[in-house]
Amino acid sequence: MDKFLKRAVLKEIKGGVDIRTDDLERYHREGHISLSEMINNGLRSEYLNKFSDRFLKDAITDKSVSVDTLVDAGLENSRTEDLLGESFSEDDEDEGGSISPDPVATAKESSKTTEPPNKNVAQSLIEDINDGVISAAALRDEMIRGNITDAQLFAGTKLTREIIARVKNFSSQKIPMPSISELPPILENSTDMYFLGMPESGKSCMLASLLTHVDREGLQDLTAYNPKGDQYRKQLVEEFKRGILPNSTHVNLINYIQLNVREPQKLEKKHPINFIDLAGEKFNKVSREGFPEFKELSNYLKNKNKKILVFVVDYYRDINKDLMVDDQGSNLLQVLTNLSKLGIIEHAESIYLVVTKADKFEFLEGDCEGDEISVEDRQNFAIKYVKQEYKSLYNKCKELEKTQHINFRVLPYSIGPAVLKNLLKDFSPTTSDSLQKYPPLLLDRIILDTFSTGGGFFSW
Numbered sequence: 001m002d003k004f005l006k007r008a009v010l011k012e013i014k015g016g017v018d019i020r021t022d023d024l025e026r027y028h029r030e031g032h033i034s035l036s037e038m039i040n041n042g043l044r045s046e047y048l049n050k051f052s053d054r055f056l057k058d059a060i061t062d063k064s065v066s067v068d069t070l071v072d073a074g075l076e077n078s079r080t081e082d083l084l085g086e087s088f089s090e091d092d093e094d095e096g097g098s099i100s101p102d103p104v105a106t107a108k109e110s111s112k113t114t115e116p117p118n119k120n121v122a123q124s125l126i127e128d129i130n131d132g133v134i135s136a137a138a139l140r141d142e143m144i145r146g147n148i149t150d151a152q153l154f155a156g157t158k159l160t161r162e163i164i165a166r167v168k169n170f171s172s173q174k175i176p177m178p179s180i181s182e183l184p185p186i187l188e189n190s191t192d193m194y195f196l197g198m199p200e201s202g203k204s205c206m207l208a209s210l211l212t213h214v215d216r217e218g219l220q221d222l223t224a225y226n227p228k229g230d231q232y233r234k235q236l237v238e239e240f241k242r243g244i245l246p247n248s249t250h251v252n253l254i255n256y257i258q259l260n261v262r263e264p265q266k267l268e269k270k271h272p273i274n275f276i277d278l279a280g281e282k283f284n285k286v287s288r289e290g291f292p293e294f295k296e297l298s299n300y301l302k303n304k305n306k307k308i309l310v311f312v313v314d315y316y317r318d319i320n321k322d323l324m325v326d327d328q329g330s331n332l333l334q335v336l337t338n339l340s341k342l343g344i345i346e347h348a349e350s351i352y353l354v355v356t357k358a359d360k361f362e363f364l365e366g367d368c369e370g371d372e373i374s375v376e377d378r379q380n381f382a383i384k385y386v387k388q389e390y391k392s393l394y395n396k397c398k399e400l401e402k403t404q405h406i407n408f409r410v411l412p413y414s415i416g417p418a419v420l421k422n423l424l425k426d427f428s429p430t431t432s433d434s435l436q437k438y439p440p441l442l443l444d445r446i447i448l449d450t451f452s453t454g455g456g457f458f459s460w
């Protein structure tokens with residue numbers, strides 16, 4: 001298979017044009033792209049669930065993928081039960097699950113007992129790392145299997161010793177995401193804040209960094225209204241503090257965290273906010289194809305709360321785009337139209353167009369005022385960028401600003417550079433410039449655009 005076609009397929013399996021799953025099965029069988037490579041590249045759960053039982057069973061039996069990995073990637077429960085025939089549960093017992101509780105020890109153990117790593121496998125892993133298509137969890141598993149050593153990684157890639165040590169110790173909890181029917185109704189008399197965007201655009205990282213900042217500054221007031229959401233928030237924050245970035249959450253249509261956020265300058269004032277992470281692409285798909293989920297979702301979201309709609313534009317997706325047309329802009333515009341269909345725009349108080357991964361901005365001469373790139377420079381760059389590249393979306397937002405008196409803002413955002421998808425290079429709030437700047441910038445905006453209770457009165 002030619003390299004460009006492979007890259008195009010790996011891009012499309014995340015979303016975009018429809019792909020036939022029998023083609024994907026064939027790519028795996030013929031050794032062009034393995035199933036685990038597809039999963040590491042964000043294979044959409046819809047595709048995964050369309051694979052035949054025979055194909056998935058073979059992949060599990062020949063150990064190209066574990067059941068855990070399939071579940072993480074969004075395989076439906078009913079299918080998992082079918083696939084976990086007796087033979088698989090026996091295997092699991094023998095091995096104590098597919099992943100050892102102590103990866104470092106097992107990695108050492110396996111390097112003693114197994115053959116030296118096959119050079120071709122190690123080389124292809126090095127290429128994947130250098131192409132940025134392998135996650136920390138997948139690399140840790142390859143190290144455990146003895147497919148690549150620390151020395152090979154150090155010599156063949158830009159990974160530092162510190163990052164290699166973090167990969168070996170990498171652990172990320174799995175949180176079962178609830179379906180709409182398991183969530184409590186969205187809390188009334190609050191502001192609903194929607195995070196909307198394509199898979200991997202940075203929604204969860206933005207939410208994780210914002211909630212971590214709120215937690216560190218002592219600004220969070222928990223209400224226990226939605227325990228499942230609290231569990232999700234706790235995991236996002238605990239892992240973010242260790243530099244671990246969330247796994248893809250686009251398996252689910254919606255996630256909901258309820259929180260009261262205190263004003264940094266007036267702690268007694270609390271802003272009740274419903275954080276709603278809506279998988280943009282999936283949302284478009286269910287609305288387009290008239291799925292029953294759309295009705296369920298529209299009933300669930302319908303309320304009188306004021307809204308802040310955060311449209312996430314992934315800068316890196318644009319600059320990284322190769323052969324295939326990958327139209328974030330029209331997708332986001334479609335989301336806006338669908339929200340309008342649901343009657344949500346009429347309650348919108350603010351719209352933020354947030355350009356994420358601002359650490360990747362490619363500044364040209366004249367884009368910066370001083371010697372150093374300031375937040376203001378990034379803000380101006382973000383505005384210029386969406387005006388140029390997202391004209392229709394920008395114009396629609398401008399129109400809403402005028403006709404519906406919606407506050408419209410364009411903001412840059414970054415958590416700083418990531419490595420192996422799930423590791424944040426610098427996660428210390430004392431050294432990371434991004435963590436010092438962007439979460440407070442977004443929080444200040446949110447405080448201005450939401451109402452508060454407490455402090456003796458109910459106010460904007």
Ligand SMILES: Nc1nc2c(ncn2[C@@H]2O[C@H](COP(=O)(O)OP(=O)(O)OP(=O)(O)O)[C@@H](O)[C@H]2O)c(=O)[nH]1
Binds near residue numbers: 197249250279414
């Ligand atoms: N360089 C850089 N990479 C980022 C940044 N934010 C996120 N990323 C990378 O983008 C990946 C995807 O981010 P997520 O926050 O999981 O994206 P998402 O929009 O929640 O994706 P889904 O849950 O799949 O819908 C992360 O694993 C990081 O590797 C950023 O500010 N800078």
Ligand SMILES: [Mg+2]
Binds near residue numbers: 203204246248249250
């Ligand atoms: Mg997410």
